[in-house]
Amino acid sequence: MSANVTVRGSEDVTASEPTALTQDRTxxxxxxxxxxxxxxxxxxxxxxxxxxxxxxxxxxxxxxxxxxxxxxxxxxxxxxxxxxxxxxxxxxxxxxxxxxxxxxxxxxxxxxxxxxxxxxxxxxxxxxxxxxxxxxxxxxxxxxxxxxxxxxxxxxxxxxxxxxxxxxxxxxxxxxxxxxxxxxxxxxxxxxxxxxxxxxxxxxTPGFIVNRVARPFYAEALRVYEEGAADPATIDAALRECGGFRMGPFELTDLIGQDVNEAVTRSVWESFYQDPKFTPSLAQRRLVESGRLGRKTGHGWFSYAEGAERPKPHTAPPAEAPARIVVRGALGPAEPLVGLFEQAGIKVRRTRGDGFVELPSGGRLGLADGESSFEYGPEEIIYFDLAFDYASASRIVLSARKRVDPETLNEAVGLFQALGKQVSVIGDVPGMIVARTVAMLVDLAADAVDRGVATAEDVDTAMRLGVNYPAGPLEWAEKLGPRRVCDVLRALHERYPTGRYGPSQAVARRCAEADEEDS
Missing domain, CATH: 3.40.50.720 (NAD(P)-binding Rossmann-like Domain)
Structure with missing residues (x-):
């Protein structure tokens, strides 16, 4: 998802143009x-x-x-x-x-x-x-x-x-x-x-590259927390141990300072005339108002008092893995899981289908796509989150409606535990944690390139080096494919019709181009 853009001041350098200051210059x-x-x-x-x-x-x-x-x-x-x-x-x-x-x-x-x-x-x-x-x-x-x-x-x-x-x-x-x-x-x-x-x-531009494109890393985590789907420690673990990010957003904002992070978010939001894509978090505002600014005050999302224990992420107890599963259709970015299941000794049968894993109980596992499991009515659907690398991920996050059959949930938990993964089960939230965060990062990155803020290469470089992302958002988009990113955003937009998740023109255009190439 890239475009050819010219950033002011980035024209080709000729021999007659000035170069770096020499060391003798003050x-x-x-x-x-x-x-x-x-x-x-x-x-x-x-x-x-x-x-x-x-x-x-x-x-x-x-x-x-x-x-x-x-x-x-x-x-x-x-x-x-x-x-x-x-x-x-x-x-x-x-x-x-x-x-x-x-x-x-x-x-x-x-x-x-x-x-x-x-x-x-x-x-x-x-x-x-x-x-x-x-x-x-x-x-x-x-x-x-x-x-x-x-x-x-x-x-x-x-x-x-x-x-x-x-x-x-x-x-x-x-x-x-x-x-x-x-x-x-x-x-x-x-x-x-x-x-x-x-x-x-x-x-x-407001936030330049890093502080503009990085907003969803904090915003989506705060949104999941505000909806009561997961606690800060579990959300951090999901993005760190499944998404491949160096730190989770709650521990990172505690390190930065809640007041500093919230002020940057508010500044970018106001500079973009209160664009809903940059809307600040009420939960973070209340934290700042309470004086819990993070490490520098001894308490933020977590306590830093001497002897205080850090909350642990929710981790499911051991469950028995199913002996066999059916993989219906291609799993897209989660396709590497098929080989991992087989290596773990689970018998896998492949059939045509719409990209789900069928469990022995009849329940289905699907990669987070922006929809909610309750929308499937009585059908047992459990979503699993996007991982940067399923082989190296140490944690997998599952999401299901409250009334999911315990047998189906245990099968899903056991399936991933058989791969040596810890498993966190969170509430039924569209797009879960990593998938929605990455989709929004891609959206803002692609939009920045489309508007001539920076080149795709510079955006990816800035996000890798400035905030230690496991990959640049546009590099990640190429790995996922434009259609998946667009589909996740459109599904989220249907469920949160505020404009926050509506795909940017850059993402929508690339998705349409991919459709034309396939037709």
Whole structure:
């Protein structure tokens, strides 16, 4: 599910166009908090002279001391030699006046996320630095275009969105505002490569790439929780142990800070004029209002008090596996399960059909498709969730209506336990957990590409590196097939007719193209 797009500032580079800043050019960082110090460290290790400025007296000097201590620790760990450390410290300087940044070739701002404050800072900087100085903001939530709106030379302004911790995480989003010159974006991009980072280009859109496309990872988990289908620990386990994600959304937002995550969600939602695809969660809002912000306050979705036990995901007790099953039709993305069943000693008979596994009791198992099991009336339907890789998944999630026959449910549980999987049984929820989350991630990713926000390759790279997804959403879409993604979204849209799940034009178009190819 890709498209050919041109992101502003991503035109082909010719030999006459500017390249990365050379190491002799000075880099200035304004703001000496966690991000400012991290960015300064990256530039310093890359070989540049670095100047730190902070409006609070003495803060820049404190930051220099903190950075020096960081370099000392790198030496102690054998990740930097002593001579390189001495040279880096000699290139690092604290400044008390903006005027001392006059000869900087690049100024990166990492101050408070407040538009008027940033606008004033860059207006002041423009009076000091040369016309060829590149001005950059590390904003994660504000419009790059708006920050540069009042500048005399807005073309030399660009977004450089680093991810925390900046010295460790490779991704940098190079954001072109409405007025950003293409050669400035190219110089910023090449400079980030020179610093050892993996830059991606994107247009100035709410949330840029990562914070725009990632919203469903949190939103769908919160929606399943709000519907009472599963608890946070079980939802986290489903996305981690079945979906292949590094962390579950509840534990991740506790780490990020519930207030921070909720503020980004709200900002993106409001910036898109309250588009239902980005609607915030009332449950998360209540958590923030209660002061349970996560690890930093000792309690979020989970307690972090000393000695507190983490809730365990719901795991079904051992059940006997059926000796034989019937696989009716192809199972699509779940087709690898057939071989796994056979390897576990379960006799499998294949017949034509509509993609279900028939159990000895007569009940049927189907891959989550956006429908609910209760819609089948008295027929015994149990859904199992999408896995990134069924062979390596350590947990399988099942969903069934409350009145499902216990014998049928036990057969389903035992079937997957025979593969060495833990099994979680959740409530009857359309699209379950992983399938609906992935479908929505694909939808937002495809829409971003279709609207020229970034290329498909850059979107996938950003999501793999920025938030550690097991695969880029568009790469995953190719694996699933456009029709399945579209069918899941359409089924969800029928059951939640709010516009949240209506397939984007990008997804709908690719699905129609696939239908034409098959006809």
């Amino acid at each position: 880099v200035a960082v304004v703001g000496t908090g966690t991000m400012g110090q991290g960015i300064a460290q990256v530039a310093l290790v890359a070989g540049h002279p670095v100047r730190l400025y902070d409006s609070a007296p003495g803060r820049a000097r404190e930051a220099v001391d903190a950075l020096t201590a960081r370099l000392d620790r790198l030496v102690e760990k054998g990740r930097m030699d002593a001579s390189a450390r001495e040279a880096a410290v000699a290139r690092l300087h604290a400044t008390e006046e903006l005027g001392e940044l006059a000869d900087a070739a690049l100024v990166v701002e990492a101050i408070v996320e407040h538009l008027p404050v940033k606008q004033q800072l860059f207006a002041d900087l423009e009076k000091v630095v040369g016309d060829d100085t590149v001005l950059a903001t590390n904003t994660s939530s504000l419009s790059v275009t708006a920050i540069a709106g009042g500048l005399r030379l807005p073309g030399r302004f660009v977004g450089l969105h680093f991810f925390n911790p900046a010295p460790l995480l490779p991704l940098v989003e190079v954001v072109s505002g409405f007025a950003t010159d293409a050669d400035v974006a190219t110089r910023a991009y090449e400079t980030m490569k020179g610093w050892g980072k993996t830059p991606v280009r994107c247009a100035d």
